[in-house]
Amino acid sequence: MAAHRKPRQRSTAGTSVHTAATIALAGAATATGLDGTGHAEPNLTPAQVKAKVDQLYQEAEIATEKYNGAKEQAEAAEQRLGTLRDEAARKTEKLNSERDALGSMAAAHYRDGGLDPALQLALSEDPDGYLQGAEFAERAGSRQAASVDRVRKQLREIEQLRGAAHIELTSLSSRQAELKRHKKTITGKLDSARRLLSRLTAEERARLGQDTGRASRVGAREGLTGSPAAPNSRAAAAVSYAYQKLGSPYVWGATGPDAFDCSGLMQAAYRTAGISLPRTTYAQIDAGRRVSHAELLPGDLVFFYSGISHVGLYVGNGMMIHAPNPSAPVRLAPIDEMPFAGATRVA
Structure with missing residues (x-):
């Protein structure tokens, strides 16, 4: 989401594609602190606002x-919880069948003059308490003992599944x-960014908009002319997908097909090439395999900032396709407009 640029002072007349951040949003005319809490900051220049x-x-x-990472973990926990619940339901159904069989035995015993104590306990409202006693197996015949052993095993398995499900539910709640x-x-x-951007005048927005359009046209021309070929078909497929998505809106948390955040665009591009990427930068x-700045080839993932918080897809000639921030759609941009942190070749 960041408006990506190396941290150095520049005049507004020399800004590149990310000056779109200064024209695309509107809001209350209030400057803000970094925690998103508004407070007055009068007399900011357009460069300071930007x-x-x-x-x-x-x-x-x-x-x-x-x-994105927390969402991925929450989805995984939810899937595991569902699997555990399904397995517990299947084992409970099997347990009920075993107890029905024991019920038939109990009926036969009753007709013959009494109900075996083991069966009384196995069919009671508290089978767990029944299974704590070891003497039941000695009081039942071999067939009954085998059935009761199966009930005991199934009860224990169900209890283990319930315990595991409780752990997953706790994890899911934490992730949520x-x-x-x-x-x-x-x-x-x-x-906060919207409130800050509202401080720009219409004239400033118009001037910055002209600069942005010029930078975008130059970037597109450089990216589309004379680009080297991708090293293999999978990288080529990812690059092709990224080009097709130029102009798509940035939406944080989105993975396509119509909107993306930065890592979501990479994941979607390589999904079309048959490669499953993790969700986060x-x-x-x-x-994949780390590569240096000098080794970059089309299809490589390029990462920025010391915290590895942004990613783009290298397409050659020093250019990448990336999803910048809410003020700018998916676009071509030079990779040197942000502090380079590393690159990975996944295809």
């Missing part, structure tokens, strides 16, 4: 990747609470 917005976008993107915290952080910082950088 610098603060850039920082808010970067911090929001860090929170977005944490959100984490999701809420990250979502609050993200929305707070984006609201932190995991994607370890999903």
Whole structure:
């Protein structure tokens, strides 16, 4: 989500594609702190506004990747919980069948003049208490003892499944609470950016909009002309997908097909090539073989900032396709507009 640029002072006339951040959003005319809490900051220049917005976008993107990771963990916990519950249901059904069989034995014993104590306990409202006693097996015949042993085993298995399900439910609840915290952080910082951007005049927005359009046209021309070929068919498929998604909106947490965040775009691009990538930038950088800046080939994932909070898809000629932030759609951009943190070749 960050408006990605190396941290250095620049005049607004020389801004690149990310000056779109200064024209695309509107909100209350209030400057904000980094925690998203508004407070007055009079007399900010457009360059100062942009610098603060850039920082808010970067911090929001860090929170977005944490959100994505928590969401992935929550979905995995939910799937495991469902599997455990299904297995417990199957074992409970089997247990009921075994107890029905013991019920038939009990009826036969009753007709013959009495109910075996073991069967009384096995069919009681408290079978767990019954199974604590060891003497029941000695009082039952071999067939009955085998049936009761199966009941005992099934009860224990069901209890283990319930314990595991409780652990997964606790994990799921924790991840859901984490999701809420990250979502609050993200929305707070984006609201702060909107309030800051509202301080720009119509004239400033128009001037910055002209600069942005020029930078975008140059970037597209450089990216589409004379690009080297991808090293293999999978990388080529990922690059092709990314080009097809140029202009798609940025939506934090989105993985396509119509909107993306930065890591979601990478995941979707390589999914079309038959490669499953992890959800977050932190995991994607370890999903393949690390390559240096000098070794980059089309299809490589390129990562930025010391916290590995942003990723793009390298397409050649020093250019990448990435999903920048809410103020800018999926676009071509130079990889040197952000602090380079590493690259990975996954195909």
